[in-house]
Every structure is written in structure tokens, then in C-alpha cells.
Amino acid sequence: MAKRIVVVGAGHVGLYTALRLSRKLKSREAEIIVIDPQPHMTYQPFLPEAAAGNISPRHAVVPLRRILRNKCHVITGLVTSVSAKTKTLTIQPLVGPEWETGFDHIIVAPGSVSRTLPIPGLKENAIGFKTIGEAILLRNQVLAQLDIAASTADLATRRRALTFVFVGGGFAGIEALAEMADMVDDGLRYYPELDRKDLRWVLVEASEKILPEVGLELGAYTAVQLVERGMDVRLSTRLESCVDGKVVLSDGDTFESDTIVWTAGVKPHPMLDSTDLPRDERKRVTCDAYLRVIENGAPLDGVWSAGDCARVPDLSLDDPDATCAPNAQHAVRQASRLADNIAAVVRGQEPKEYRHKYAGSVASLGLHKGVAYLFGIKIRGLPAWWVHRTYHMSRIPSLNRKVRVVADWTLALFLKREVIALGQLQAPKHEWREDSF
Template structure:
């Protein structure tokens, strides 16, 4: 979201009017809707991210993490990736750090679980899943094989269902290269605390998606909580227990914890409190020079009635980026900001290759047409013509040549092999110095 806003601001304001500074610890923006496809091998992981320095050539990029915002003095403290921390002064600040995985104090989750919000997590999961197939194909121990072929996903929202569906599709496709493994030996388990999945596409299409996943043999545990996963021993609230090497946590998000280190007014759930103009507000009082948008902001939804808030979705974030950039430029030019108003058009969800579910403008769309809508929509939204072309090229090659099913597990420990072949440095033996002759004065 920050990239969209910075790109538009750099076009709205000349270099003489303003300097646009972007602070981010990563050198790229991740287009999160493409993470499931990147993880499943439909597109290259590099094409699911947009490099900041290539797209924001008219902006100043600082590679670092904001650790404190002192808006009273209009300064931010940035912990750079190298060297001492530095203070950056500003006239206007747009707070858009996004969200992080919302986790719970469940025994074993910290040690066994992995999220699905970054490109690193997507690459790791792809390598991990394929590595588990290799383990299952070579082991002679039934319990080790059962553990390797059991995959548990927690959370039935967009991230969880799309990741689960894509990974199940990838594993099913890969099994033709593993004659040692039968399809009925693979187990995918979905754990969801509510009684429905994909609430964004409505109850009917959510039920349709659940039926499609069950037909593929996925074990759906609705109205169920994860109670423990210590050492991979999963215990569910319905009494079910099983052992697994894979626990993927996608049970919601929360605002970035960085917001706690600011003097900006926060809402009850830790979001930055905003007006419909996307200006930060303390109650109804505007905090001059402070703006927020995206997952970290609590923005009133003017199309949803009294008390409605914009959902933390890519659809809202992309459109809020345009409005907030325009409003900052309007204020700098001495004009009044406009309010953000966007009626939610609907949602599309991918359920694997050629499968999907959607509800757009109130129309329910199942199967292949929904999958096409899902792809067309997201390729139109990812920034830069460069990335659009590369993603379409990846899809075309995957259609013609089938998806890649090779694991690159060495990415996660690149120095291990070099370290093993490099002999340790033997300590040098201590040298014994000859005792110095003591001089004695003899008086005759």
C-alpha cells in the first residue's frame, strides 16, 4: 500500500514542492494475493514482489525499520540495516506498516508453526512440502511417513484457504513423480474456529468452496480450535490428535506492533484512528500532518452504514492509497481533502489450478470462471507493467510445460556445505620464550 501511495505522490508533487521519503526494511513490496501461487510454483517468487528502487525512482528510499514516531516534533527514528539509527524529519507522515500474523499463546506454536504473509514464508513452505514428499518416499518407518504426509492449516480466511488449496493441488500434481506414495496416504487438515470458511464471498459460495475442498479429500474441522502442537503432536478442541511436521498458521492478522511506539491515537484493536479523509484523528480532532491507510488503519466505511469499518483487504488498501496520496497533495496545495468512499464490489478466491469461487456485484460465480476472474483481477492490480508481463509469462509457461516440483531447500542454509568442507583452523601451539638472563651487579 505504501508503494502505491508513494508512486502516486511522486507524480502529483514535483521535486521542488516535496521530497517523498519511503522507509522500509525490505527492498521490495510483496503482492500478497500472489503468495499462494508463488508457493505452489505457478509463478516465480521474484515476480510476486515489486522492487522499490525500480518503481520509486523519484523517491528517496531508506532501508531500515521505523522504531519510533514522535509526531509532536515531527520526527521518526529509523533503525537502518547497517550503521547507527537516524532521525528523519517530516512535514507529513503516511503510516502504512501493514499487519502481522495474529497469533495466540498455544503450546508449541512458536516452535512448530509458520505464517503465510511474506515471500520468505511462501518459499520456505514450497521447499518444506516437497522435502516432506522426499522424506515420505525414502523412509521405511510408517510413523515417519504418516507424519511427513500430514499437513495442518489453521484459519479458514482468504490466506488459509488459498494457500491450502494451492499446496494440495501442487502435492497432488507432484505425486506422479513419487510412485512410493499413494494419494490416500496424504492428509490435509483445515482447522477453523467458526462454522464457515471464506466469509468474504458469502455463506453460499463459502459452502460451495467447502464442498469442493471436501471432495478433494481435505479434512475440514470447522468450529474447532488448535489447543497444542508441541513437537508436532497436534491436539484439537474436538478431541482429535495427530502428528505432523507442518503447521501453517493463517488465523487472522493484527496491526503492526510498531504502532505502539508512536504518539498517534490508536483504536481499541491497536489500529491508527482515522477520519474518512484518511487523516489521523484523536476522536474527531484532526492530527495535522498525520495520515494512515491500509491494514493498520481504522477507517470508517461510508458505504456500510453507521459504525462500519473498512475491511483489511487489498481492495480497500489499493484504493485508499490513491485517495490518501491525492489528499496529501491537495493539503500541500492549500485545498481540502476528499473523503474515501468505496463500495465493496465483491471477492474472488482461488481454490487451486482452474478452480475458484467468487461473489461479484452480488453474482455468485463458481469454478473455472471464478478462477479466471481471480487471475485477471490480481494481474491488473499488481504494480508495474514489468511484473504484469512476467506473471502472465509464468502462467503461460506453467500451462505449456507444467509446474515445477523441485525443492531448493539449500536456500535456507546456504553456508552449511561450505562450512562442512572447510577445515577448522587449528590453534597455534604456544611458544615458550627463553628466560631472560638476569643481570647482577657485583661490587668488588
């Protein structure tokens, strides 16, 4: 009888695991069900380029029903509970009543969400940067501020509109900041009323360094590059408040801004609160090196996890307490090992440990600029930017998406960047709500 394998979440881990399982197992061996509230997987490393208009936002997402059309059943909905003891879960579809189903194996991989702090005004005024919707919203917001600044004679309004604040000096914050700055620089040619010196880009980072994943030297190089581009880099500084757009920093500085981007870390998806799975002090699902969920040192039958939401031992390091970092590189490789292990167990074989020596990190600093630390080699500038694009183009799933992304990049060599805000996308029926009938 075919085993029922349920995949909760279709991010890097969920999608790659389901795709590999569908290729390794025959229909008579397994029924694969993939559940996610979105009908697509978002390739998050391409969010900055999608926001900046280097690639179409549609090309930064992968349609689940297209790529998983063979031997996978895709359900668009929320998992509202998981019971490892009874091997059941409850699904809330987009419309209609929730329903319950059982499983033989479950892969719990909902990923992570933005980690917010109780900062006054943050939830009301800041924009996150983890979804394609947030990327489009940020693009519209930044470009709309140019229109506002160019259409007013009030200096305070213009100064507020042209002040852009990014909180968090990791990959998401740095790449979003750099790409948005490049986009605005390109757009200024269409705004004779504005001057580049009127722009203020502020990076706020609570620690003493940025991009720690690429090492101290390349992190310092990145900071210097940003400062040379006229950006205000605030290290060892925290955002204290942003009520009504009034930004208050821990170093005592205060100013106003209509664009505040929050990229200061992630936390495991809150969906995990509705499960009976064991978790550590950081709310991550506890796993062993085989990617099995463990409780009191013993694996739970048929329950697996990986990715941002999981605590997975890093066997490549000498430290017995070391765990894998929450990044795409580990997620993709964990997905391969996870699929192989489940296929092995289904066929009565033994699983293998996940072991991957971290290869390094790459980051874009805008068009034709970047940093990379690969296998101990430090790369910067144009070569690093090329490595960044090449690596991520190779990792995005499906030939369809690879071709579309390369086509976008190729066209950008000959055509000027589109710098138009489509803010009405956020409220397309606004006029209908007015008393106009």
C-alpha cells in the first residue's frame, strides 16, 4: 500500500523535497501531498532584483502546480494543527470548512517569518522584505516618494519623502538597500526637480558589523562601499521608535521618513505553535542529523523537518552544539538528503546523516557590484556580482524560470530600467469604496 507523505510548506525545503521524492518514488510506493497557503514558492534571493525591476516579479516565484504536476497533490491552504502522536493534521483551505487527514510521513517545513520587536510604530509604519508582495510594495513605495518629492514645494515634506531607512545589516537589508538605491539613481533622470544630494539612505544595524556571513574583511569593504555611495551607515545603533514616521535611533538622532524597511532577523513560523512537536529555546523543531524530529533524544516515527524552522546539528564543525544556519544553501541540500532518507525508509533501508561543509556566501551590492566568500576565497566588485547572479540562477527551480530570469537580465543590457510605481495594486477598488454611486 502506498505511503502518504505530507509536506507542510513549499519553500526551499518543501518544494525541493517534494520534487525529489516525486522523481525517486513510484506512485504505488507513495502519495505525496504538498500544502502551502500560497500557490507558489518564492525564491527569496531574487526579491531585491524583483523589487528593483531587474527581473519581473513573476519570475522570482515558482508555480507549485506546474513544477509538481507529476505525482504530487498540491493543496492551497493552511495547516492549523499537527499531531505526531496520532499522525494526523488539520487543513484549512482558502474557502470552506477545515478537514483532517492522516499521514505515514510528514515533513514540517513552514520556514520562517520576519522577527519583529516591540518598537513603537514598527508594525504600523514599517515594511518587511520576505515575500514577493512586500518586494512589490517596497518598489511602489520608494518610487511613489519620488513623485511626492517632485510635486511639492514644502522642504519638510520633500525631506521626509526622500529619506529611506533600512533596519538590519544582513543579506536582505544590504541587498534591498543597494538595489533600491540603484533603481532611484536610474529614475532621477526623469525627475529634473530632484537632485541626488537630496536623497538620504540610512542603514541601521544593532551589531558592530554588517554581512557577518562573508567575514569581517568583506563586511568592512561593504560598509565602505555604501558610505562612498553617500549612504548613512549606523552600526551599533538600534531603532527605538518610528511612530507616525518619526524615526528615533539609540544614538540620539531623530528624523522623519515615510519609508522604513525592517529586515532585522527571522523566527520560526508561528504555525509550529499548533503542533505537538518538540522545540528548543528558540522555538525551532529539534532534529537529529538524519533530519528526523526527536523528542528526549529519540526520533518520532515518520516525522521530519529541515530548513529555517528546524534545529539541525552541523556535523561539519567540531563543536557538538553547532547547528546549521537558516539559509538557502543548507535548506536546498537538506531537502535532497531529506528526500533520499524518506525514500530509503519507505523501501525498508537505513537513512543517512546530513553533512555539508558550508561553501560560503555571496551578496549583491547593486548592479555590477558585490561581495563573495567562497571556499576561503574573497571576491569583490564585478566578479562577485557575476558569481552571485550565476549561483542563484543555477539554484532557482525549473528550466522555465532560469530562461525567464536570464531573458530579463539580457533585455536589461539594451533597455532602460522601468521606474514606474503601480501603487494602485495595493488598493485597486479604492474608488469603489468612495461615495460615488
